[in-house]
Amino acid sequence: MVLWPNIAAIAALIADPARATMLAALIDGKALPAGELAYAGGVTAQTASSHLARMLDGGLLACETEGRHRYYRLAGPLVAEALESLAAISAIDTIRRKPISREMERLRTARRCYDHLAGRLGVAVAQSLQTKGFIVPAQAKKFEITPGGVSWFGGIGIDVLTLKPTRHGLARQCLDCTERTHHLAGPLGVQMLTRLCATNWLRRSTDSRAILITPKGMTMFRSELGIDASAL
Structure with missing residues (x-):
């Protein structure tokens, strides 16, 4: 047999x-x-x-x-x-x-997912952070922040060591509803969106969940993360 x-x-x-x-x-x-x-x-x-x-x-x-x-x-x-x-x-x-509606297409580039960055830009940021070794996928849909990541986030004004983790951890993998891959969520994701808006990389839309990429943001995403935001 x-x-x-x-x-x-x-x-x-x-x-x-x-x-x-x-x-x-x-x-x-x-x-x-x-x-x-x-x-x-x-x-x-x-x-x-x-x-x-x-x-x-x-x-x-x-x-x-x-x-x-x-x-x-x-x-x-x-x-x-x-x-x-x-x-x-x-x-x-x-x-x-x-087919994707006009409104959804507008939101696909960059938007808020609850309180963190999502869309093509959110996914591109999460992928670049992984490529550079700043965050590493872990079990239970979490990201671990490496020492290099702590340093990089500190460079844009985020003190990772002072952030308080939730029951899901400090950084979470959130499945993007349009791109179907993960972006960065959790307290670190929330603080990152807040900081990028405060430093004028990004600007929140006043009438929707859309996030606008500023001219400064175009430059900084390319220099810091190697992301061509204009191509998104």
């Missing part, structure tokens, strides 16, 4: 056209809500919910909760590799995406 993983069960999950399309919509590593995946798969919300539950049970997907919302992503790189291998021997198809 030869022992072999039950690839038939996994193949059956992927074989359904709607489920395959939903998985393909997640191939870029982002996490998407059920409604967007239902749209991509061309199925109703109820049908999508059933598909998602089966793929969760089958180990193809992972689910992340952010507030009242649930976001789904591929369970890991092995799933992505399997999909890419199958895609290499199949015909090219188009994934349906929901």
Whole structure:
């Protein structure tokens, strides 16, 4: 008797056209809500919910909760590799995406997520802080601040050592609702937005959650974090 993983069960999950399309919509590593995946798969919300539950049970997907919302992503790189291998021997198809409203497009560049920075800029800042080694992803959706990070934040006027952590820690990974990747939240994220507004890198909109990037901010984001804010 030869022992072999039950690839038939996994193949059956992927074989359904709607489920395959939903998985393909997640191939870029982002996490998407059920409604967007239902749209991509061309199925109703109820049908999508059933598909998602089966793929969760089958180990193809992972689910992340952010507030009242649930976001789904591929369970890991092995799933992505399997999909890419199958895609290499199949015909090219188009994934349906929901059109973005004008107001949402305006907010995608930079906005407040409760009390911290979000949108393309928020994600770019979090990614740059990680690339430079100032913050490091940790368990329980937290970021750890490195000694280099303490020094950098101190340079822009934030004394990390005096900040009081919440039960979620000092710095938290918050899943961005438009970019589907994490930005920086928690007391450090709150203080960073406050400080960047106080030093005129950013300016809060008076009539919405939008955050405006000032000319000074354009210069400082490039010099301090290597971010071309004009391209966002």
